[in-house]
Amino acid sequence: MSAKTAERDLKNTVIDFIARWGVLLTIVILLIAFSAAMPFFRTLSNIITIIRAVCIVTIVAIGMTFALTVNGIDLSVGSAATMSNTVCMTFFIWFSMGATVPGTLLAILLTLIISLTIAAINGFLIVKLKIFDMLATLATMFMFEGVAMTYAGGGAINERMVKPDGTAATGTVPVFLRTMGREPWIIIIMLVLVALAFLFLTYTKHGRYMYAVGSNIEAARLSGINVQKYRVAAYVFSAILASIGGILVGARVGNAQINSGAPYLMGAVAAAHIGISVAGVGRPNAFGTLAGAFLIGVLENGLIMASVPYYTVNIFKGLVLAIALALNSVRKK
Numbered sequence: 001m002s003a004k005t006a007e008r009d010l011k012n013t014v015i016d017f018i019a020r021w022g023v024l025l026t027i028v029i030l031l032i033a034f035s036a037a038m039p040f041f042r043t044l045s046n047i048i049t050i051i052r053a054v055c056i057v058t059i060v061a062i063g064m065t066f067a068l069t070v071n072g073i074d075l076s077v078g079s080a081a082t083m084s085n086t087v088c089m090t091f092f093i094w095f096s097m098g099a100t101v102p103g104t105l106l107a108i109l110l111t112l113i114i115s116l117t118i119a120a121i122n123g124f125l126i127v128k129l130k131i132f133d134m135l136a137t138l139a140t141m142f143m144f145e146g147v148a149m150t151y152a153g154g155g156a157i158n159e160r161m162v163k164p165d166g167t168a169a170t171g172t173v174p175v176f177l178r179t180m181g182r183e184p185w186i187i188i189i190m191l192v193l194v195a196l197a198f199l200f201l202t203y204t205k206h207g208r209y210m211y212a213v214g215s216n217i218e219a220a221r222l223s224g225i226n227v228q229k230y231r232v233a234a235y236v237f238s239a240i241l242a243s244i245g246g247i248l249v250g251a252r253v254g255n256a257q258i259n260s261g262a263p264y265l266m267g268a269v270a271a272a273h274i275g276i277s278v279a280g281v282g283r284p285n286a287f288g289t290l291a292g293a294f295l296i297g298v299l300e301n302g303l304i305m306a307s308v309p310y311y312t313v314n315i316f317k318g319l320v321l322a323i324a325l326a327l328n329s330v331r332k333k
Helices: 003-037 044-069 077-093 101-128 133-151 175-180 185-203 205-215 217-222 227-253 263-275 286-305 310-332
Strands: none
Touching: 003 286, 003 310, 044 077, 044 185, 044 205, 044 227, 044 263, 044 286, 077 101, 077 133, 077 227, 077 263, 101 133, 101 175, 101 227, 175 185, 175 227, 185 205, 185 227, 185 286, 205 217, 205 227, 217 227, 263 286, 263 310, 286 310
8 A cells, every 4th residue: 555545545534434423522621621711611500501502403304304405495494483482382372372281281282283284385385396405495584574463553562561452461471381481391392203204214105205305305205205295394394393393492481572483593504414414324314403403502592602793693503504514415416
C-alpha cells in the first residue's frame, strides 16, 4: 500500500467517523466545555431545564421527520402549533371546556381534529396539484398564521380577558392541562412520542414504505406502493405532532400568544436534518431527531448562561445546521 493510498484511507475513515458520530461527539464536547466554564451548567436542575426546553421542539421536529421520510418538508409546522395553541386555549378560556377532565380531553381531541385541516390542504396542494412541497407549505404557513391571528382577534388569549365580542372570558386553563406542561409529564410525553415514531418507521411496513417513497418515488410506485397515500400520511403525522406541540405550549405558559409556534420552525428543521447523520443512519429517524434537538438545546442553554446576546444565538444554531448538512453531503459522495 502506497503512502498516498494510506493517507486517503485515513482521511476517508476520519470523515466517515465524524459523519457518523459528529453530532454525539459535539454534544459531549459542549457538555464538557460548558461544565468546565460554568459549574452551575452541570447541575441536575439545569440539565432538567435543558431537557424540558427541548421537549416541544422535539415533538414538532418528529413531525418534520415524517415529512422528510417521503423526501418532503413541512414549513407550516410552526403555524400549525400556533393555531392549535390558540384554538385549544379558546376552548378553555372562552368556552369553559376545562371544567372537567372529560371536557379537557374533548377540547384536546377537537384541536387535533382541526389540525387535520392543515394536513388536508398540504396534501391537496402537494400530492394532487403537484406544487413543490416547500412552496406549498410556505403558503399554508402564512395562511394558518393569519387564521390563528384572525380567530384570536389579533391578540393573546388569557384568562379573564375581554373577548372580541366585548364580553368577559370566564373560563380557566385546567390544572390537568397545566400538569402536562410540567416535568416529568412533558418529558414523558416527548419520550413516548419519539419511541412510537421510531417503532413505526423502523418496524412497520408502513414506515418502510415511507422510506421507500422518500428514497425513490418512481421505484416505490412500480413496486405497488400507494405513493400518494403515504405522502399524504406524512403530512398528517406532521400536522398532528405540531398540533400536540402547540397544545403543550399552552400547557406550559397557560395562554396563547401571537405566533407562539413560530420559534419552533427553525428548531424543528435543524433537529430533523441534524438527526439524519446520527450514528450513520443516513435517513430521517426519531432518535436522531431527539439527539439533534438536544444538541441545539445544550448549545442554546450554554450560550445564554455564558451571557452571549440572545440575538446572536441563531447564528450558532444556523452554523450547526450548515455543518450537519455539509457532513451529510460529504458522506453521500
